[in-house]
Amino acid sequence: MDILLDGNQQELDPLERQVVDFFVDGVRVLGLPRSIGEIYGLLFISQSPLSLDDLVNRLRISKGSASQGLRMLKGLGAVREAQNGVDRRTYYEPATELKRLVGGFIREQIRPHMDSGKIKLTRLAKVTEEIDDAERRKFSAERIQRLDKWMRSGSKVLPILQKLLGQ
């Protein structure tokens, strides 16, 4: 039987709704799933840390989504566990320093691709050397070299980016 309180918290109020939408849009640009934006957004605008089932109740997402989303956000360094008081469940709060967020994104999402890209480039260079037709070999080598230059530029720019955003 249901007594007084309906057990679940209220829906999102207008401010919360708008902030959540803002982040949903933001993370889409970054190629991350919408639930990530919802969770981070709500944490970002909440005055106190929230637990997994606060998120489930307020955002009306499944426990699975909330759990996986929090895991990813922790991985990105975008969310940390708050000192919880009495209660035995874990509460989460957002990391709000841009530097940290950018750093996490670069580390988790960009670097791995960069690294695998560099490996592929090495292999490409090898294949290119083995081309019989001299003209094609030369042309291909130039293009591959250009790719290599791009990757180097990228590698060089990342830390600068991080520094510029971390003021």
Next chain:
Amino acid sequence: MDILLDGNQQELDPLERQVVDFFVDGVRVLGLPRSIGEIYGLLFISQSPLSLDDLVNRLRISKGSASQGLRMLKGLGAVREAQNGVDRRTYYEPATELKRLVGGFIREQIRPHMDSGKIKLTRLAKVTEEIDDAERRKFSAERIQRLDKWMRSGSKVLPILQKLLGQ
């Protein structure tokens, strides 16, 4: 009846295959569809410009994909029409200057989101001012201000990025 030539060009050779895969991976990081990577990749490693149905035949993608992909790549400034000779079909060649590619991506993919983000932020600031609870209003205002700072950092960094990559 089929005479001599099977009409379609050969499959991708190992080098082409690897380069295409390299770009397929690359564009996925950027949140662009795989066909974009395939098309650009093949153009990138081809010694001469290719027509729409060269792309269809070599990559085994549909005419629709090729057409839409080329349109997007043109929009990004990543591909241009080559001076075609006798033939009445259009031939395409890749733009290979990193500066141009980065510029196009920023213009087409980043800026629009930035702009809509800024609009949303303005609205958010308004909603925040109307919060009754003084403490929550203050907290929210601070967070929104932080978002604003992020956006400004982003806006400031983009041109620098462009410049750094355009050496």
Next chain:
DNA sequence: CACTTTGTTCATTTTTGTTTGAACAAAAAA
């Protein structure tokens, strides 16, 4: 003009990626 070639559009299909929720594990409470 009718016919062919080249390319675009867009409704439908296919693929990919995300979310769900039931089953499970871990740990505290009773």
Next chain:
DNA sequence: TTTTTTGTTCAAACAAAAATGAACAAAGTG
């Protein structure tokens, strides 16, 4: 110990995005 609470995992359902291909348009050819 059994029960309850909290959180995770992962196969299946679902939703979103991309690719297909048939119908169409545009423009050249004979």
